[in-house]
Amino acid sequence: MAAVTARKPKLAVWKFASCDGCQLSLLDCEDELLAVAGKLDIAYFPEASRRMMPGPYDLSLVEGSITTPADATRILRVRRLSRRLVTIGACATAGGIQALRNFADVREFAAAVYPHPEYLKTLATSTAISAHVPVDFELRGCPIDKGQLLEVIKAFLIGRKPMIAEHSVCIDCKRRGNVCVMVAHGTPCLGPVTHAGCGAICPSYDRGCYGCFGPVGGANTAAIAREFASLGMARRDIARVFQTFNAAAEAFRKEAESHGD
Amino acid sequence: MATKTVKVDYIARVEGESSLKIDIRDGIVDGVRLSIFEPPRFFEALLRGRGFGEVLDIVARICGICPIAYQMSGVHAIENALGIEVDAPIRALRRLLYCGEWIESHALHIVMLHAPDFLGYPDAMAMARDHKDAVERGLALKKAGNDLLTLLGGRAIHPVNVRVGGFYRVPSRAEFAPVEESLKRARDLAIETLRWAATFPFPECTRDYEFVALRHADEYPMNGGRIVSSAGLDIAAADYETEFLERQVPYSTALHSVLKRRGAYLVGAMARYALNRDRLPAEVRALADEAGLDPVCRNPFRSILVRAVEVVYACGEALRLIEGYERPARPFVPAEPRAGVGYACTEAPRGVLFHRYRLNAEGAIDDASLVTPTAQNQDVIEEDLRQVATASLDLDEDAMKANCEQSIRNHDPCISCAAHFLTLQVNRT
Numbered sequence: 296m297a298a299v300t301a302r303k304p305k306l307a308v309w310k311f312a313s314c315d316g317c318q319l320s321l322l323d324c325e326d327e328l329l330a331v332a333g334k335l336d337i338a339y340f341p342e343a344s345r346r347m348m349p350g351p352y353d354l355s356l357v358e359g360s361i362t363t364p365a366d367a368t369r370i371l372r373v374r375r376l377s378r379r380l381v382t383i384g385a386c387a388t389a390g391g392i393q394a395l396r397n398f399a400d401v402r403e404f405a406a407a408v409y410p411h412p413e414y415l416k417t418l419a420t421s422t423a424i425s426a427h428v429p430v431d432f433e434l435r436g437c438p439i440d441k442g443q444l445l446e447v448i449k450a451f452l453i454g455r456k457p458m459i460a461e462h463s464v465c466i467d468c469k470r471r472g473n474v475c476v477m478v479a480h481g482t483p484c485l486g487p488v489t490h491a492g493c494g495a496i497c498p499s500y501d502r503g504c505y506g507c508f509g510p511v512g513g514a515n516t517a518a519i520a521r522e523f524a525s526l527g528m529a530r531r532d533i534a535r536v537f538q539t540f541n542a543a544a545e546a547f548r549k550e551a552e553s554h555g556d
Numbered sequence: 557m558a559t560k561t562v563k564v565d566y567i568a569r570v571e572g573e574s575s576l577k578i579d580i581r582d583g584i585v586d587g588v589r590l591s592i593f594e595p596p597r598f599f600e601a602l603l604r605g606r607g608f609g610e611v612l613d614i615v616a617r618i619c620g621i622c623p624i625a626y627q628m629s630g631v632h633a634i635e636n637a638l639g640i641e642v643d644a645p646i647r648a649l650r651r652l653l654y655c656g657e658w659i660e661s662h663a664l665h666i667v668m669l670h671a672p673d674f675l676g677y678p679d680a681m682a683m684a685r686d687h688k689d690a691v692e693r694g695l696a697l698k699k700a701g702n703d704l705l706t707l708l709g710g711r712a713i714h715p716v717n718v719r720v721g722g723f724y725r726v727p728s729r730a731e732f733a734p735v736e737e738s739l740k741r742a743r744d745l746a747i748e749t750l751r752w753a754a755t756f757p758f759p760e761c762t763r764d765y766e767f768v769a770l771r772h773a774d775e776y777p778m779n780g781g782r783i784v785s786s787a788g789l790d791i792a793a794a795d796y797e798t799e800f801l802e803r804q805v806p807y808s809t810a811l812h813s814v815l816k817r818r819g820a821y822l823v824g825a826m827a828r829y830a831l832n833r834d835r836l837p838a839e840v841r842a843l844a845d846e847a848g849l850d851p852v853c854r855n856p857f858r859s860i861l862v863r864a865v866e867v868v869y870a871c872g873e874a875l876r877l878i879e880g881y882e883r884p885a886r887p888f889v890p891a892e893p894r895a896g897v898g899y900a901c902t903e904a905p906r907g908v909l910f911h912r913y914r915l916n917a918e919g920a921i922d923d924a925s926l927v928t929p930t931a932q933n934q935d936v937i938e939e940d941l942r943q944v945a946t947a948s949l950d951l952d953e954d955a956m957k958a959n960c961e962q963s964i965r966n967h968d969p970c971i972s973c974a975a976h977f978l979t980l981q982v983n984r985t
Contacts, residue, residue, distance in 0.1 A: 310572075310573060311595070312594075312595040312597055313620075314617050314618060314619050314620040314623075315571045315572060315619070315620045315621060315970075316617075316619075316620020316621070316623070316713040316714060317620065318620075319571075319620045319621060319664075319713060320713065322664065322668060323698075323702060323712060323713070325695040325696065325698055325699040325702070326695075326699070328681070328695065329681065329684055329688075329691070329692070329695075332681040332684075337679075337681060340679075341566055341567075341568040341569070342568070342569065342570070342571060343568075343569065343668065343669075343679050343680070343681070344568055344569065344678050344679030344681070344682075345568040345569065345672075345678040345679065345961070346678035346679060346682070347566070347568070359595075362595045362596075362597070363595045365593075366595065391597075391617075392597070392599075392602065392614060392617050393597040393598065393602070395602040396598060396601075396602070399601075399602075401598075403601070404598040404601035404602065405596070405598065405601075407598070407600060407601040407604070407923075408596065408598050408599075408600045408601050409596070409804055409811070410802075410803070410804045411804045411806070414804060414805075414806045415596055415809060417595065417596060437617065437714060438620060438711075438713040438714050493711070496710040496711055496716055497710070497716050499710065500710050500716055500717045500724045500725045501724045501725040501887070502716065502717075502719075502724040502725075505613060505716075507714070532607070535606065535607070535610065539610075539613070539614070540617065
């Protein structure tokens with residue numbers, strides 16, 4: 296009996312302000328990439344292909360944050376062309392490291408780097424994709440975890456919710472059998488307030504978590520900040536701990552502000 | 557009067573966003589403009605006020621493809637400012653880490669980004685339908701590099717383990733066993749990849765580049781050495797800014813770097829090989845000869861062979877370093893803040909990466925300067941394009957675009973790094 300050949304779902308991968316690391320995660324799926332390419336029509340993925348097919352697309356993966364007037368317009372078009380839109384990584388979900396400009400004067404930043412800042416067209420802020428268009432799912436991490444990326448792609452292909460754990464890094468750290476770096480060694484660690492997903496890499500390498508997956512839901516950042524202070528960390532240093540790759544995520548932004556100058 | 561513009565709005569298979577515009581007037585290539593529209597992220601500005609211990613996690617985020625390069629130039633520049641000398645086993649471990657990134661980054665470029673140009677496919681996935689073994693070999697090679705990065709760094713992208721003075725944690729001898737096995741296989745795969753790439757049709761093209769690379773007393777350069785060039789430059793990293801200058805052009809968010817006295821120059825695999833071939837082991841040189849590489853390769857389309865030679869080398873070098881590995885007595889030497897300026901150049905997969913940091917007495921960054929390989933290669937890429945476009949004038953527009961794009965990919969530009977890339981537009985007037 297002749298099978299009915301279903302049309303392959305069309306995948307698009309988009310880049311905004313970013314380091315390319317999250318979309319590289321897809322190419323880093325060395326064991327799965329050709330299988331993924333067999334199940335999906337990789338219709339638009341300029342980092343990997345010259346073939347750029349027109350939309351609409353069944354699934355769009357969006358990397359990067361919105362930092363220019365042109366990108367603020369482009370994301371609207373990407374949304375219109377995408378049946379499902381999933382943001383990947385800290386830039387797309389929280390503005391990324393470049394959101395540090397949100398707390399500074401972007402003109403001064405530009406003048407510090409470029410001899411002719413007037414040639415640049417840039418916004419005063421770096422913002423998450425969800426600040427501009429509705430988003431169907433947000434995958435965290437700086438960078439994302441490639442196992443989680445495959446789970447998200449699989450879930451959207453099947454039409455179910457992605458199974459992405461929403462607990463803190465601490466749970467994964469305990470599962471990994473690590474000795475707590477903060478309790479045992481007095482090393483400041485953001486694990487209790489950070490969203491899981493990396494597999495608790497930093498404590499497994501004898502250092503504290505630095506929060507690259509952003510705040511977990513209900514994060515008690517005030518309590519962890521008090522703990523850091525009791526370990527002897529200066530007020531200004533505590534603020535900076537929250538001002539990295541997810542500086543503009545609400546919980547981290549507020550905690551940093553409360554330790555401001 | 558015949559005028560024409562050829563435009564590529566978004567250059568594919570490079571990391572980042574760029575476009576190309578070529579103006580042709582009366583059958584002569586009049587203007588070539590590689591525009592990088594990658595949004596600026598202002599790393600040098602946002603580093604100010606951060607503690608020296610925070611820098612390495614931040615600069616890694618300049619590039620997801622070569623974060624180790626940023627961490628290596630960063631760590632050596634900061635240690636230079638603080639007057640820190642690391643222990644010999646730590647130095648060896650850093651070289652091993654860099655081998656992982658060279659293997660991963662070069663394998664990605666050779667097989668996934670560059671090879672499809674030679675064989676006429678839009679991408680590696682389509683190429684895999686006819687060249688499955690070659691693509692799978694490339695992916696396995698890339699994976700071996702990533703496995704090494706994951707062991708030493710915790711993960712392949714934005715690894716977490718490098719710190720000022722050494723590493724947070726150093727692996728035991730036993731932890732290397734699985735990686736050692738995969739690298740032995742990877743070395744064979746790398747040789748097969750080199751032999752495969754040697755069969756590609758290479759366009760004729762000879763360029764008179766000034767090559768710039770590091771040169772070390774006895775090693776193929778990665779983390780140390782003087783900055784030398786084929787025109788006789790020989791300086792320390794600290795003198796970089798006296799010889800080189802970064803300029804800004806209105807059509808790009810990437811800065812262009814030039815030699816103050818002579819202008820455009822080339823960094824990357826071709827430059828390293830031209831200036832350091834004698835530092836490669838005899839068996840690697842023999843494989844390069846077998847692949848048809850001249851001791852100095854001046855055809856940028858053949859750069860894929862040079863990268864393949866470097867992957868063979870990096871696999872062997874990694875195995876040598878693992879064989880000689882003894883767990884360092886201490887993972888890091890302590891770092892005390894002090895005011896000072898530090899400089900370092902290391903060899904990123906794409907070439908010389910310069911970092912300078914000025915630290916205050918508390919150890920915070922007062923100012924930083926980072927010069928990326930792609931910023932240094934931009935003028936050469938535009939000069940190459942002028943030559944390739946001129947040679948392609950009789951071709952139809954699609955063929956001309958394909959040649960120009962391939963010419964850009966010859967140098968594996970990393971736009972995310974530099975804007976801190978490409979739409980092709982050709983104007984015929």
